[in-house]
Amino acid sequence: MTSTVERMRAAAAPAALGIAGVALVVAAWAALVASGLVAERSLPSPLAVAAALPVVLGDPAFLAALADTGAAWLGALALASSAAVLLGLMLGSAPWIARPALVAVSALRSIPSTALIPLAILLFGLGAAMKVSVAVYAVLPIVLINTIAGIAGTEPLRMAAARSMRWPWWRRWLQLQLPSAVPSIVTGVRVAAGIALVVVVSAELLGARSGAGLAVVQYQQALRIDAAYATVTVIGVLGALLYAGLALAERRTIERMRIG
Amino acid sequence: MEITIERLAKRYGDRPALDPISARIGQGEFVAVVGPSGCGKSTLLMLLAGLLPAGEGRVLLDEVPVDGPPAGVSVVFQDYARSLFPWLTVRRNLALAAVAERPARAELEHRIDRALRSVGLPDTAARFPWQLSGGQQQRVAIARALVAEPRVLLMDEPFAAVDAQTRADLQDLVLRLREEYGVTIVLVTHDVDESVYLADRVLVLSPAPGRVLRDLVVDLPAPRGQLVTKALPRFAELRAEVFRLVMRPVDGAAP
Amino acid sequence: MAERGRGGPASTVEPGTAERAGRLRRALRPLASLWLLAALLLVWELAARADPSPFLPPFSVVAARFGEDWFAPAPGTLLLSERFLDAVPVSLSRLARGWALAAVLGIAIGVLLGRSRAARALASPVIRFWMSVPGVAVLPIALQFFGVSDAVSVFLIAFGSVWIIATHTADGVAGVDPGWLRTARSLRLPRGALLLRVVLPAAAPSILAGLRVSLGFGLVLMIVAELYATTAGLGHDIALYQQTFRYPEMWSAFLLVALLGIALNGAVDLVERRVLRWRRRG
Ligand SMILES: Nc1ncnc2c1ncn2[C@@H]1O[C@H](COP(=O)(O)OP(=O)(O)OP(=O)(O)O)[C@@H](O)[C@H]1O
Ligand SMILES: [Mg+2]
Numbered sequence: 001m002t003s004t005v006e007r008m009r010a011a012a013a014p015a016a017l018g019i020a021g022v023a024l025v026v027a028a029w030a031a032l033v034a035s036g037l038v039a040e041r042s043l044p045s046p047l048a049v050a051a052a053l054p055v056v057l058g059d060p061a062f063l064a065a066l067a068d069t070g071a072a073w074l075g076a077l078a079l080a081s082s083a084a085v086l087l088g089l090m091l092g093s094a095p096w097i098a099r100p101a102l103v104a105v106s107a108l109r110s111i112p113s114t115a116l117i118p119l120a121i122l123l124f125g126l127g128a129a130m131k132v133s134v135a136v137y138a139v140l141p142i143v144l145i146n147t148i149a150g151i152a153g154t155e156p157l158r159m160a161a162a163r164s165m166r167w168p169w170w171r172r173w174l175q176l177q178l179p180s181a182v183p184s185i186v187t188g189v190r191v192a193a194g195i196a197l198v199v200v201v202s203a204e205l206l207g208a209r210s211g212a213g214l215a216v217v218q219y220q221q222a223l224r225i226d227a228a229y230a231t232v233t234v235i236g237v238l239g240a241l242l243y244a245g246l247a248l249a250e251r252r253t254i255e256r257m258r259i260g
Numbered sequence: 261m262e263i264t265i266e267r268l269a270k271r272y273g274d275r276p277a278l279d280p281i282s283a284r285i286g287q288g289e290f291v292a293v294v295g296p297s298g299c300g301k302s303t304l305l306m307l308l309a310g311l312l313p314a315g316e317g318r319v320l321l322d323e324v325p326v327d328g329p330p331a332g333v334s335v336v337f338q339d340y341a342r343s344l345f346p347w348l349t350v351r352r353n354l355a356l357a358a359v360a361e362r363p364a365r366a367e368l369e370h371r372i373d374r375a376l377r378s379v380g381l382p383d384t385a386a387r388f389p390w391q392l393s394g395g396q397q398q399r400v401a402i403a404r405a406l407v408a409e410p411r412v413l414l415m416d417e418p419f420a421a422v423d424a425q426t427r428a429d430l431q432d433l434v435l436r437l438r439e440e441y442g443v444t445i446v447l448v449t450h451d452v453d454e455s456v457y458l459a460d461r462v463l464v465l466s467p468a469p470g471r472v473l474r475d476l477v478v479d480l481p482a483p484r485g486q487l488v489t490k491a492l493p494r495f496a497e498l499r500a501e502v503f504r505l506v507m508r509p510v511d512g513a514a515p
Numbered sequence: 516m517a518e519r520g521r522g523g524p525a526s527t528v529e530p531g532t533a534e535r536a537g538r539l540r541r542a543l544r545p546l547a548s549l550w551l552l553a554a555l556l557l558v559w560e561l562a563a564r565a566d567p568s569p570f571l572p573p574f575s576v577v578a579a580r581f582g583e584d585w586f587a588p589a590p591g592t593l594l595l596s597e598r599f600l601d602a603v604p605v606s607l608s609r610l611a612r613g614w615a616l617a618a619v620l621g622i623a624i625g626v627l628l629g630r631s632r633a634a635r636a637l638a639s640p641v642i643r644f645w646m647s648v649p650g651v652a653v654l655p656i657a658l659q660f661f662g663v664s665d666a667v668s669v670f671l672i673a674f675g676s677v678w679i680i681a682t683h684t685a686d687g688v689a690g691v692d693p694g695w696l697r698t699a700r701s702l703r704l705p706r707g708a709l710l711l712r713v714v715l716p717a718a719a720p721s722i723l724a725g726l727r728v729s730l731g732f733g734l735v736l737m738i739v740a741e742l743y744a745t746t747a748g749l750g751h752d753i754a755l756y757q758q759t760f761r762y763p764e765m766w767s768a769f770l771l772v773a774l775l776g777i778a779l780n781g782a783v784d785l786v787e788r789r790v791l792r793w794r795r796r797g
Contacts, residue, residue, distance in 0.1 A: 017633060021637035024637070043660075103548040103549060111772055112734045112772060114735045114750075115753055115768075116769070118742070194646070194647070197647075202735075205651050236644045236648040237644065240640070244643070329701050333701075335701040339694060342694030342695060342698070347719070356704065359705065360704065360705065388792075
């Protein structure tokens with residue numbers, strides 16, 4: 001029986017260590033720059049990057065680009081996840097087609113998503129549709145595979161019970177297979193979120209008209225390397241926060257499913 | 261090797277697991293430790309093996325205090341599946357026991373073959389643990405303990421997970437090994453018959469936190485055998501005595 | 516994990532005839548699952564013929580192109596075409612160098628983190644941060660460091676994979692059954708033997724999973740680096756065909772990349788099955 005205070009103290013120690021770790025890395029970075037081993041042109045000092053942060057965060061163009069990236073990322077993730085879950089439910093309840101479908105999907109997705117960017121540019125131009133399409137291609141199979149795996153893990157006894165109660169298919173889906181697949185689906189979505197971000201930023205880098213990935217290039221080409229680093233820092237922090245949120249949501253759902 | 265236990269105690273958090281225990285186990289002696297479940301038998305064994313830091317008191321091996329796993333001591337754990345390494349063949353599992361002292365290659369091979377012959381598994385060196393039955397795996401674990409040529413053998417319910425026939429075989433194996441290698445043996449067991457049949461002395465522990473209820477000398481004649489020894493009237497007496505001590509109601513006063 | 520503890524009965528070493536037949540059936544089973552893929556390819560073919568588009572040539576055209584582009588009737592080059600030899604070894608060598616670098620660093624970092632809770636707490640925000648920076652976002656910065664060279668691709672692949680390998684390794688090492696560690700301690704294993712004989716093999720399932728995931732990432736990043744800033748390699752070829760309107764060739768390159776990916780995955784599978792033999796109980 002741990003009191004709240006004790007629990008908070010137990011959680012505080014790793015957090016303090018984590019902050020120390022970040023400080024250590026920043027210190028090492030500053031030392032590296034100060035030693036003159038790398039050119040300031042390639043690696044500005046932490047102070048310079050920190051000074052560039054307000055510039056970047058105050059740049060309306062960058063904020064718009066960030067919003068673009070976020071929208072493409074979220075759109076792709078939502079589209080891919082909902083399509084994958086629907087498809088997974090259909091395939092998962094028909095084992096005779098589930099295996100061939102998995103084989104087909106894994107064959108089709110063996111083209112690295114980024115290789116398809118040139119094709120997507122041909123088909124969709126340089127707008128958001130291009131980024132979204134490549135990201136959907138990249139992450140739909142991940143969620144699909146996790147959905148099918150989750151459904152395959154449905155307690156066979158409960159399935160038999162549902163069948164003996166003559167539940168219609170939609171009820172079996174909604175009340176049995178979908179809930180039992182939820183933890184696996186959530187895990188798939190978390191993994192997919194990271195990959196979708198990589199793909200969206202890649203697509204931006206290689207030929208979108210806007211986006212956070214492009215901002216790094218623009219700063220670099222404008223010889224504002226400090227701002228380029230600041231941009232990377234912002235992206236990394238946002239990504240880490242996003243990941244932490246998703247991981248928390250994942251834990252919550254899994255816990256709830258286990259109790260329920 | 262002689263084991264001296266001086267007012268040894270252990271607590272997990274603020275719950276005592278072992279009340280101060282003192283005992284002396286002579287060179288070549290075979291001591292069984294029995295007691296109700298949760299009384300601290302495994303804890304005692306881990307302390308002897310230097311695998312747990314002592315809370316109070318200390319353990320001496322030939323006058324040298326134990327802090328960390330000492331040389332010359334082998335442990336056979338109850339759970340063989342988590343003590344043999346499934347990714348290594350039987351031969352490599354056994355070889356690990358001697359890594360610390362780096363014997364010459366030929367010497368090592370010789371020891372491995374001898375240990376496997378001792379436990380009656382001469383042809384299993386190239387197999388993987390998962391290709392063997394449970395009893396065979398337990399025998400491999402014993403063979404590994406022998407490869408280190410220990411002077412003290414500590415065993416934690418080594419026969420708990422095997423069937424009656426294998427158990428009897430393994431018991432006789434351990435008796436034979438003591439003759440062959442002359443080691444000091446401490447055996448933790450749940451099984452009253454086993455303790456009386458095998459040991460020179462039985463330490464009976466009280467319910468948790470364990471302390472020594474009785475240090476009982478087993479005065480049964482030497483070569484022991486499943487049929488002969490267990491048929492002796494003295495065996496039945498000792499067995500009843502230990503049984504009575506283990507089964508004693510929790511509130512009981514000191515003997 | 517619950518399976519780990521059970522010892523099965525001794526199994527015979529030689530495969531019996533029944534077992535051989537079972538193995539054959541198991542080998543053929545994937546083929547039986549291929550029909551849907553074949554059907555999809557057929558749909559592609561028919562759709563592309565019914566409504567011709569320069570961007571999407573029929574599968575038969577792509578397949579024919581594939582044969583022409585990448586193979587040659589010259590036994591001296593193992594039947595591979597000049598184009599193949601110009602592009603594939605370059606790309607694969609970048610992938611191999613980047614991935615090997617990531618594997619060595621990632622496993623080393625992962626072991627350090629996995630062995631010490633404090634180290635894990637110290638490093639986890641930093642690693643989480645670097646994992647969240649899409650490797651491609653640092654590509655422009657890497658260019659600043661390395662210029663347009665092989666090193667950019669190698670760096671990008673390594674950077675994109677190393678964190679995945681490190682976290683998987685750390686998870687695996689931290690999760691090693693304490694029973695095995697206790698045994699190792701009682702055997703008084705020296706540090707090296709403890710690591711090589713106990714910790715790494717016990718963490719191997721997790722490490723291999725990390726290596727597998729990171730290989731997919733490596734492939735994705737290899738292509739990005741080559742699309743963006745190189746003068747040779749498969750990604751470079753794809754960009755070239757796109758820019759010069761040689762669409763069937765572009766598709767044939769897609770097909771080649773896909774097959775390479777499948778082959779690499781198969782290789783990892785094979786290694787995994789061999790290394791993790793001990794997990795499939797008798
Ligand atoms: N790592 C641990 N942390 C906290 N408590 C523990 C730990 N290990 C054992 N205990 C407690 O200490 C007591 C003694 O445990 P121990 O394993 O030594 O008993 P035992 O006599 O070997 O029992 P059994 O015969 O069931 O194996 C038990 O009450 C147990 O709950
Ligand atoms: Mg015990």
